[in-house]
Amino acid sequence: MLSIITEKTKKILISPKFRNLIFILFIIFLSVGLFEALILSPQDYLQSDSVRIMYVHVPSAWISLGIFSMIAFLSLGVIISKNKNFVLISKSLAPSGFIFNLIALVTGSIWGKPTWGTWWAWDPRITSMLVLFLFYFLYLLSWKLFEKNKAVKISSYISIIGVINVPIIKYSVDWWATLHQPSSINVLSESTIHSSMLIPLFLMTAAFALFSMLIFLMKYNVELIKVKNKGLNRI
Amino acid sequence: MYGKKVRLRILFIISVLTTIILSIYIILKLLEDDVVYFKSPTEIKQSSENITKKIRVGGMVKKNSITLDNEKILFVITDFKSEINVIFAGTVPNLFQEEKGVVAEGFLEDKNLFIADKILAKHDENYMPPEVKESMEQK
Numbered sequence: 009m010l011s012i013i014t015e016k017t018k019k020i021l022i023s024p025k026f027r028n029l030i031f032i033l034f035i036i037f038l039s040v041g042l043f044e045a046l047i048l049s050p051q052d053y054l055q056s057d058s059v060r061i062m063y064v065h066v067p068s069a070w071i072s073l074g075i076f077s078m079i080a081f082l083s084l085g086v087i088i089s090k091n092k093n094f095v096l097i098s099k100s101l102a103p104s105g106f107i108f109n110l111i112a113l114v115t116g117s118i119w120g121k122p123t124w125g126t127w128w129a130w131d132p133r134i135t136s137m138l139v140l141f142l143f144y145f146l147y148l149l150s151w152k153l154f155e156k157n158k159a160v161k162i163s164s165y166i167s168i169i170g171v172i173n174v175p176i177i178k179y180s181v182d183w184w185a186t187l188h189q190p191s192s193i194n195v196l197s198e199s200t201i202h203s204s205m206l207i208p209l210f211l212m213t214a215a216f217a218l219f220s221m222l223i224f225l226m227k228y229n230v231e232l233i234k235v236k237n238k239g240l241n242r243i
Numbered sequence: 244m245y246g247k248k249v250r251l252r253i254l255f256i257i258s259v260l261t262t263i264i265l266s267i268y269i270i271l272k273l274l275e276d277d278v279v280y281f282k283s284p285t286e287i288k289q290s291s292e293n294i295t296k297k298i299r300v301g302g303m304v305k306k307n308s309i310t311l312d313n314e315k316i317l318f319v320i321t322d323f324k325s326e327i328n329v330i331f332a333g334t335v336p337n338l339f340q341e342e343k344g345v346v347a348e349g350f351l352e353d354k355n356l357f358i359a360d361k362i363l364a365k366h367d368e369n370y371m372p373p374e375v376k377e378s379m380e381q382k
Binding site: 050051052053054055059062084087088089122123124125126129130131132165168169172176184185186187189190191192200201202204205 | 249252253256259260263264267275278279280281282283301335336337338339343346361362363364365366367368369370371372373374375376
């Protein structure tokens with residue numbers, strides 16, 4: 009049963025048509041999102057134009073957390089059921105998550121200077137995001153460093169252990185006094201971001217998610233080709 | 244349903260995770276004083292020992308408390324229970340305002356006076372256009 013589902017999804021994932029569709033959707037969401045974020049959306053009453061950094065910072069942080077959680081979830085499957093397809097999927101997801109984590113840290117720093125008055129603070133939220141970045145780094149490095157069977161196991165354990173950090177990142181602003189503001193968007197209460205600012209935020213999130221999907225599809229195809237050509241076989 | 248090996252793998256992962264989560268929890272609990280980015284005025288007043296090392300105090304800048312004196316800026320940080328006076332010589336961030344969040348880094352002179360050598364503005368979770376802010380204030 010499981011193998012039929014994965015064969016079907018594999019076919020969709022490697023079809024050029026699907027990739028083109030994702031690419032077109034990404035271009036549409038990115039252009040509309042940027043237009044909303046940079047031109048149509050209003051200034052903030054306090055931070056004026058630097059609020060626009062949020063439309064890159066927050067989606068990047070969300071995506072990097074989401075991708076890491078997915079990698080960890082798939083890695084559980086890898087360890088328990090030795091599913092080969094999960095290995096390739098989680099390996100291909102990692103690069104875009106890593107890049108978005110870096111973007112979140114850098115844009116946060118650029119926003120912090122004019123708003124807080126500092127580029128960096130050893131604040132629980134920021135530090136835990138840096139720890140996630142290190143876990144991404146370890147994960148990617150383990151694939152380069154170890155030979156295939158070892159790399160599958162070591163990378164999976166790195167992601168499963170690293171996922172403990174995800175709830176710490178999420179709740180760091182509630183558990184401790186932080187310089188970073190608490191979350192504005194909660195499931196149970198009304199958002200403290202004005203609706204005119206939520207539109208570009210969600211559009212940019214969709215654009216970034218589509219971009220990660222696109223990078224994932226490209227990487228996944230490369231991995232499958234490597235498996236086919238035994239000379240380059242890594243897994 | 245599952246083989247013995249699979250059950251052992253699941254048991255192993257659960258044990259690894261439990262061990263690490265517990266260790267992290269204990270470490271973070273022990274270091275709570277250093278994990279928090281700043282202390283509130285109430286926490287400083289309540290602490291029994293004299294704090295001599297560099298600390299950060301955070302809270303709201305009290306309304307009508309900012310005064311300028313000889314290139315020094317004086318203001319009051321409040322958490323609406325306790326207050327602490329702050330002296331600072333230097334430039335403050337643009338978002339440093341009365342009734343907004345602030346974090347001051349420096350040394351305690353005594354429990355009522357804090358000599359800051361760095362001021363950070365704390366932004367809250369509210370984002371809105373200026374017009375919305377105005378209409379909220381009129382209400």
